[in-house]
Amino acid sequence: MLRDITLGQYYQADSVIHRLDPRVKLGGTILFIISLFLFDSVIGYLVAAVFLAFVINLSKVPFRFMIKGMKAIVFLLMITVVFNLFLTPGEPLVAVWKLTITKEGVRLAILLAIRLSFLIIGSSIMTLTTTPNQLTDGLEKMLGPLKKIKAPVHEIAMMMSIALRFIPILMEETDKIMKAQLARCADFESGNLIKRAKGLVPLLVPLFISAFRRANDLAMAMEARCYRGGEYRTKMKPLRYARRDLIAYGIILCYLAVGIAAGHYESVLLSFIGITGGAI
Numbered sequence: 001m002l003r004d005i006t007l008g009q010y011y012q013a014d015s016v017i018h019r020l021d022p023r024v025k026l027g028g029t030i031l032f033i034i035s036l037f038l039f040d041s042v043i044g045y046l047v048a049a050v051f052l053a054f055v056i057n058l059s060k061v062p063f064r065f066m067i068k069g070m071k072a073i074v075f076l077l078m079i080t081v082v083f084n085l086f087l088t089p090g091e092p093l094v095a096v097w098k099l100t101i102t103k104e105g106v107r108l109a110i111l112l113a114i115r116l117s118f119l120i121i122g123s124s125i126m127t128l129t130t131t132p133n134q135l136t137d138g139l140e141k142m143l144g145p146l147k148k149i150k151a152p153v154h155e156i157a158m159m160m161s162i163a164l165r166f167i168p169i170l171m172e173e174t175d176k177i178m179k180a181q182l183a184r185c186a187d188f189e190s191g192n193l194i195k196r197a198k199g200l201v202p203l204l205v206p207l208f209i210s211a212f213r214r215a216n217d218l219a220m221a222m223e224a225r226c227y228r229g230g231e232y233r234t235k236m237k238p239l240r241y242a243r244r245d246l247i248a249y250g251i252i253l254c255y256l257a258v259g260i261a262a263g264h265y266e267s268v269l270l271s272f273i274g275i276t277g278g279a280i
Helices: 022-038 042-059 063-087 105-128 130-143 145-149 153-183 193-199 203-225 243-266 266-279
Strands: 092-094 099-102
Touching: 022 042, 022 105, 022 130, 022 243, 042 105, 042 243, 063 099, 063 105, 099 105, 105 266, 130 145, 145 153, 145 203, 153 203, 193 203
Parallel strands: none
Antiparallel strands: 092 099
């Protein structure tokens, strides 16, 4: 299960998405996530699904590899669906004991599950097609205006990219420690909640020690190489917008416009489809 987490990993491929400026991918991901909260209609999410499928196809990342990251949030999805099914007031459909499933609850549960799934997949595309160094440079460029208020932009970008890069490393380390503890007859699943929490101690202690050791080794390596981030540090590959980056910005803006318009005129579109279907 832990190895199925794809967030923070990089998938090597030769695609248009891989060659895009990291600022385009960061900005596009942010706009895509915002659009998921702006859209509140079936047609809006259909537009988002088509756009997401288009980007996945361009990225040349296998969909099977990308969907592996969804396994880690199955439990969260189930909680989201159950809570919205039973706790949303509205027109009753099915009564289960003292709980009632409503029509509005079903709709909201489905939309929230889709929203969460799209959010994870959309974020994974950015990390799978962008190296940690590119992410650092892109973040630093995007946060550049904050330098005017003396904000440590380079340090913030470096910390965020290192944290993102350490996600798959810590997941792999957790998997190794868990297997080692299971071989020593450790029990992580049986018993009540308190017993399970106590059972995690043999897992968490070595994991924290390993994480601090890795952080210390990284800091020593950066010091040994006289690493100094800051104003006068140059880039081996400075970021410059190309024609494909401007086209990508245009596609993203078109997607937002189409999605918002489709959600606004959803009733008109549905009635038109109904009239067309009746005429046929």
